Amino acid sequence: MHRKKKILIAAAATLVIGAGSAFAYWSTTGSGTGSAATASSNGTITLHASFADGLTPGGSTPVTFTADNGGSSSLQVGTVTSVVTASGTCDPTWFTIAPVAENQTIAAGASGVQLTNGGTLSFADTAANQDSCKGATITLTLSSN
Template sequence: MRKLSKKGKVYAAAAAVALVAASGGAAYAYWTTTGTGSGAAANSSGGGTVSLHATFNAGLAPGNDTSVAYTADNSSNTGTVVGALSATVSTSDPTHCLASWFTVTAVTSNSAVAPNSSATSVGSGTLTFLNDPANQDSCKGATITVTVGSL
């Protein structure tokens, strides 16, 4: 085997350093990725239903009117708002004491009703017993009912 010259030794050393650097002197690795995602959760079902009530004084006679108070009960754990009110009249003797002899109003309230509350005022109105030319004696002792709803 032949001896390396000084110049050959320098080339051999430089080649060895280059080989070490290329093979393991500096190494790194990483992963790349792309992706998408989403999440979902259901909202509470509360806050949509309340019980509405209409209250007025007894003893209404033909040609007179009385104030009606509208209230709401909310048994859910979520507050809600009562919007426009609608009201209708019915009687316990619809054949002889006609519902058409009565009118009722319901003021739009847009009232907040707190969770787990009762008797929250949500509006007012007027119940009128119209004075019809027909005999209205059949309404004596009849029960007049005001049914209220929210739109």
């Protein structure tokens, strides 16, 4: 029994010494860096225009603009420029709309935000027969800088 006691004491001493070495460490200093690139783009603004039906030669109609921003950060609408197209044989050069300075920030995730400034779509009254524009669909293709 005396031998068993010596073995137990030796085993316990080994465990204590072993446990002490498990918590040993070296002290030192350190340095380093970390980096990641930002997004190259946050998407684009989707612009919409609306104006009344029934425009006739010599007339004009107000145009309102709205914007959607599906991105994850705010985006800026600068000047809205419109390109006019017309269905059928209607001459789109008879229609004009000047660029409209907005300079408005559209919040992330916003939809249907009415832009501050509107435009005016005009239909020129020329000496030519403009019957080709009767019932034509006029489309404004919008862009912003």
